[in-house]
Amino acid sequence: MKITFITVGKTEDAYLKEGIEKYVKRLKHYTRLELVDIPELKNTKALTEEQQKSKEAELILKKVTSQDHLILLDENGLEFTSVQFANYINKRSVTSSANLIFVVGGPYGFDQSVYARANDKISLSRMTFSHQMVRLFFVEQLYRAYSIIKGEPYHHQ
Template sequence: MLRVDFLVIGKTKEKWIQTGIDKYLKRLQPYAKLTYKELADISVDKRKDSKIIQAVSPRDLLILLDEKGLEFTSVDGAKWLEKKAHHCSGKIIFVVGSAYGFTEEEYSRADFTLSLSKMTFTHEMIRVFFLEQLYRMFSIQKGTPYHHV
């Protein structure tokens, strides 16, 4: 089973967002061994030892969710993710940054950056949006009826 880590910077403060996160974490269980971790929110200027970099092994695929990243439709994203998962010998690690963004070291280590939209959303909302899209991509790959084509 595919191993996926979903790292987020900072705690989820909004209860309705946490409810959405919990909903999609549960829905994702049949598709991947998914670990959700909240890391301390420290400004980029004050980060000496990146908790993101520490969480990644050389075999892992690190994907930062960033406004400057690649954009896909859900179907194209499902195909892209399937190809990447097939060639990954470790975990796939997705990271949502904070309002402070990522360090140069984190950008340098990243294998890819993905953008969910050209619009700007809060870093808390992106957690739910991305988990829903990850669930959608897996359901597309498996041919389940969640995504209506």
């Protein structure tokens, strides 16, 4: 199983890049992880929020096949503890041959076409985080999930 993490825009702050790289490097011991940055749209002042979401949706959905399991990181998604998230990842890796694709949308969220294609929605928190911070939080939680699955001492409960 391969995990793909798609984000709209790129991480610019050096301290966040460093943290993301740290956990991506650690994750190589557990899974194949691909980070995909979809470029932010240009000249968006002439576009409505819906038009922007629609254009981002086209770019996101081009990266997804019919066999992929698409999970949106969305404020209205399921909330998990770290152990529950580890169980979710473990179940998906054992019961499915589909690749997991996690997606963080653009500044206005997801277009209806992306919601329609999604298999699941997960919320990292009820709080709102910057898109750059979500990237770090997600890869850390993914690393934590694998350390829980393997029974390693990273996670304390």
